[in-house]
Amino acid sequence: MTNTTAKIALVAITKHGVTQMLNLAEKMPESFVMVSEKFSDRITNIANNKHAYTGALKAQIKDLFNDYDQIVFFISIGAVIRLVAPYLKSKDEDPGILIVDDNAEFVIPVLSGHVGGANDYAIQIANLLNATAVVTTASDVGKTIPVDILGRELGWKIEAPKINITRVSAHVVNEEAIAFIQESGNKNWWTRSTPLPRNIHLFTKFEDVDLNTHKAILWVTHRDIEQTLWQNLEERLVVYRPPAD
Known part of the structure; x- marks a missing residue:
């Protein structure tokens, strides 16, 4: 079960990524939306809280880590790993990190899947996007007891x-x-x-x-x-x- 009070950020930097992100943002009006300045005109009329950043995305990551419980990137896995690596502490502290591809076919929780709740959010977001959640946590795949979060x-x-x-x-x-x-x-x-x-x-x-x-x-x-x-x-x-x- 997902935490209904969690603070969620959606981040996109490409044309197609922004398209998929806006689709999700409409279905998650409580989420915060972030795009690069070149796509600022595409978020002008949405109801979500939003921000169009200037400069490099890496300058925004620290604040995202501090302010949000789940961060959904419409960016490649490799790029996201390089972006977030300097800010990782532990699974008990890091926000959930999720990736959605530009076609919104897959939703992949890559960090804090269990303790951070990213696995549950991946399933929820996949349902909203008619996508497939790619969950790799062994206890979830094996349908067994999640020792670290049981109860x-x-x-x-x-x-x-x-x-x-x-x-x-x-x-x-x-x-x-x-x-x-x-x-x-x-x-x-x-x-x-x-x-x-x-x-x-x-x-x-x-x-x-x-x-x-x-x-x-x-x-x-x-x-x-x-x-x-x-x-x-x-x-x-x-x-x-x-x-x-």
Whole structure:
């Protein structure tokens, strides 16, 4: 589900790119539109907030990064990568970066697909443009648990070192045995239209899990977890903290 309060910028620098961008801008009136000065006459009458910049586009990128949650470029992937590279920090901080080709056939989330929400926006924008969303995030392609954002819409807070999240995510997408323990929180956490993958084994309490047969543990709980347990499980544990009942 996309964030309806997200600030979205649409950026185009070519004749055909501007045409496709204006089509999307009409369908997303809340979005901000940016074009080079040579196309300023084409955005004069649109309802969106807008700006026609002078000089090089690279001078605009810092402000776009600071001011917007999602930036949709109607520009080639290579050019966009070179433009945004100096401003990248981490997937927890960077805005979602999406690319739409000049024919509006494909919408490609290239940065912050999961945590930043670009994957969801790619699907939404593709629907608006009658295009194809090209999502490459393994958990989305494999229709499995997105470890780093699971339960986010339910108010769950993830609790684990980053290395644990990385290691456990790999176990999940590699279809290894995963123990999913839910002792608290909303039970409606699986929102995909496909069945829960068979490598995800459900439990209602930690004590029922055979730690020797499961590569990783996803644990939804209000329990206090002792440091010794974190150490014993090494990099196999990710904990989610739901809101208090």
